[in-house]
Amino acid sequence: MCPRPLWVALVSLALSGPAGQAHAKCTVGILATLPVTMRDLRPLVSAKINGADALFIADSGAFFSMISPAAAAQFNLRLEPAPWGISVTGVGGESRLTAVTTVKNFTLFDIPIPKLQFVVAGNQLSGAVGLLGQNVFRVADVEYDLANGVIRLMRPHDCRNAELAYWATATNQDYSVMDIDSSTRESPHTIGTAFLNGAKIRITFDTGAATSLLSSSAAARAGVKPGGDGVVPAGSFRGVGRELVPSWLAPFASFKIGQEEIRNTRLRFGDINFGGSDMLLGADFFLSHRVYVASSQRKLYFTYNGGPVFNLDAAPAATADTASPPVTKPQEIAGQPADAEGFSRRGNAFASRHDYEHALADLTRACELAPTEPRYFYARALARLQNQQPALAASDFDQVLKLKADDVPALVARASLHLSGPTQEAAIADLDAAGRAAAAQDDIRLRIGFLYTSAKLFPQAITEYDKWITAHEYDVSLPDAHNARCRARALLGTELDKALADCNAAVKARRTAATFLDSRGLVHLRMGALDKAIADYDASLKLNPRAAWSLYGRGLARLRKGQASEGQADLAAAAAVYPQIQDEAAKYRLTP
Numbered sequence: 001m002c003p004r005p006l007w008v009a010l011v012s013l014a015l016s017g018p019a020g021q022a023h024a025k026c027t028v029g030i031l032a033t034l035p036v037t038m039r040d041l042r043p044l045v046s047a048k049i050n051g052a053d054a055l056f057i058a059d060s061g062a063f064f065s066m067i068s069p070a071a072a073a074q075f076n077l078r079l080e081p082a083p084w085g086i087s088v089t090g091v092g093g094e095s096r097l098t099a100v101t102t103v104k105n106f107t108l109f110d111i112p113i114p115k116l117q118f119v120v121a122g123n124q125l126s127g128a129v130g131l132l133g134q135n136v137f138r139v140a141d142v143e144y145d146l147a148n149g150v151i152r153l154m155r156p157h158d159c160r161n162a163e164l165a166y167w168a169t170a171t172n173q174d175y176s177v178m179d180i181d182s183s184t185r186e187s188p189h190t191i192g193t194a195f196l197n198g199a200k201i202r203i204t205f206d207t208g209a210a211t212s213l214l215s216s217s218a219a220a221r222a223g224v225k226p227g228g229d230g231v232v233p234a235g236s237f238r239g240v241g242r243e244l245v246p247s248w249l250a251p252f253a254s255f256k257i258g259q260e261e262i263r264n265t266r267l268r269f270g271d272i273n274f275g276g277s278d279m280l281l282g283a284d285f286f287l288s289h290r291v292y293v294a295s296s297q298r299k300l301y302f303t304y305n306g307g308p309v310f311n312l313d314a315a316p317a318a319t320a321d322t323a324s325p326p327v328t329k330p331q332e333i334a335g336q337p338a339d340a341e342g343f344s345r346r347g348n349a350f351a352s353r354h355d356y357e358h359a360l361a362d363l364t365r366a367c368e369l370a371p372t373e374p375r376y377f378y379a380r381a382l383a384r385l386q387n388q389q390p391a392l393a394a395s396d397f398d399q400v401l402k403l404k405a406d407d408v409p410a411l412v413a414r415a416s417l418h419l420s421g422p423t424q425e426a427a428i429a430d431l432d433a434a435g436r437a438a439a440a441q442d443d444i445r446l447r448i449g450f451l452y453t454s455a456k457l458f459p460q461a462i463t464e465y466d467k468w469i470t471a472h473e474y475d476v477s478l479p480d481a482h483n484a485r486c487r488a489r490a491l492l493g494t495e496l497d498k499a500l501a502d503c504n505a506a507v508k509a510r511r512t513a514a515t516f517l518d519s520r521g522l523v524h525l526r527m528g529a530l531d532k533a534i535a536d537y538d539a540s541l542k543l544n545p546r547a548a549w550s551l552y553g554r555g556l557a558r559l560r561k562g563q564a565s566e567g568q569a570d571l572a573a574a575a576a577v578y579p580q581i582q583d584e585a586a587k588y589r590l591t592p
């Protein structure tokens with residue numbers, strides 16, 4: 001069901017058509033303005049589900065709005081079978097669970113949208129419970145101004161021949177324009193054409209993709225393949241599916257879109273099928289550009305904001321951790337926000353681009369204008385963490401929790417900071433408080449479990465893993481959770497049958513994960529299945545020859561089999577990698 005648009009404002013824009021062509025006066029109605037908070041290159045929007053607060057990712061690449069199964073349970077939403085033949089496919093493959101739900105009262109940008117439907121599938125990402133897709137955005141033209149933390153739904157009138165980059169025409173700023181495919185209910189995506197090293201490629205404009213991503217086949221057409229000059233592994237991507245997708249980072253001489261050409265840039269690519277497209281143009285592109293999707297004209301307009309377009313992974317500049325950064329003079333940034341919320345949104349966008357000088361200036365101004373709003377101090381704390389200022393970040397987390405004692409993300413973030421220092425008791429107190437305050441299905445419980453594990457509090461960790469696994473049966477992180485719960489039990493030396501079941505599930509899902517094989521090797525070692533333990537440790541070490549725990553565990557197994565020289569050699573090799581391993585292993589009664 002599409003939302004019912006409400007007119008919030010009507011602006012009359014004197015927009016020009018082709019030179020010398022007479023045309024009617026063009027007016028553009030602003031249906032709604034969506035405040036956006038950028039976090040980890042994800043555009044987050046606040047909404048309410050039957051009166052309860054919820055965060056969603058604004059995802060122009062999603063054909064329909066989506067909510068995760070865990071979130072559906074958290075909000076007590078009734079599930080119904082999806083229509084026959086419908087599946088959800090994206091980065092990471094096809095989601096195994098597909099159902100639909102109808103939210104009786106959904107509120108977005110203070111506008112009530114009754115009986116809004118969602119597909120129930122996928123994973124929780126960046127703290128969001130789901131995605132807002134094209135059944136929301138397809139009601140109008142859409143302007144993406146993520147650098148200022150805004151998405152606008154626009155409705156033009158008598159603008160068939162007008163140039164709709166109104167912000168550029170008003171200031172004589174250069175802009176690009178390009179054709180896009182027709183948008184239909186069956187094919188709502190924004191798709192156009194670009195050129196990569198001169199090769200023609202099809203691109204999908206996708207705000208839900210944190211970073212832009214090429215298919216391997218498109219990279220190959222541009223002359224780039226794994227193993228080529230300058231091509232390096234770039235980690236794994238995750239999306240709605242259950243699989244992690246490995247990717248590579250490679251140099252490209254030219255990326256041309258519209259009238260803009262980006263030379264000597266780096267792009268990520270992976271073995272992904274994007275359907276009718278070769279590339280997802282993600283939030284990194286949207287942050288560095290202001291984009292107007294004129295579905296009414298089958299055109300797209302954009303201007304360049306400055307700074308890097310794709311390579312947003314530069315290391316943060318170190319700043320002294322004892323004083324606030326210098327505040328940027330207002331005239332250095334055009335178009336100052338009018339209130340604390342505006343400064344906060346723009347500050348978060350700067351932080352997403354690793355521009356911490358401007359980010360901290362804006363977020364500090366937001367804190368000054370609204371000193372009782374915990375969200376602004378939390379955002380500044382995250383920016384200070386990214387800018388290598390942990391003491392100042394801790395001070396901001398303290399302020400958040402003075403204002404809102406049960407703020408779960410702040411409790412967990414402060415606990416993580418405490419664990420890295422001498423205040424472990426304070427960390428445990430924060431984790432305990434977060435566990436009491438979080439919903440049973442909350443995605444953050446997996447993080448709480450990991451932190452309890454770091455504190456060597458394995459029973460508490462297992463409790464958190466139990467809650468998370470129960471609510472996230474189809475999540476892409478499920479193998480990691482199974483492995484974590486398996487290892488916690490293996491280190492305790494208890495419930496080894498349950499531990500083995502978890503490790504088997506983790507290894508089955510991800511057979512090339514060395515850490516999963518190492519955990520199962522430990523379970524087999526505890527159970528006295530020495531040959532199986534050695535086999536798992538062999539497989540782990542084949543993937544990571546310097547895995548100290550695998551070397552140590554294999555050494556113990558070999559010693560217990562009477563292979564003294566081989567066992568001692570493994571123990572010595574483990575100690576060479578990690579000199580403290582024997583003392584640490586002794587705490588778990590893992591001794592020769």
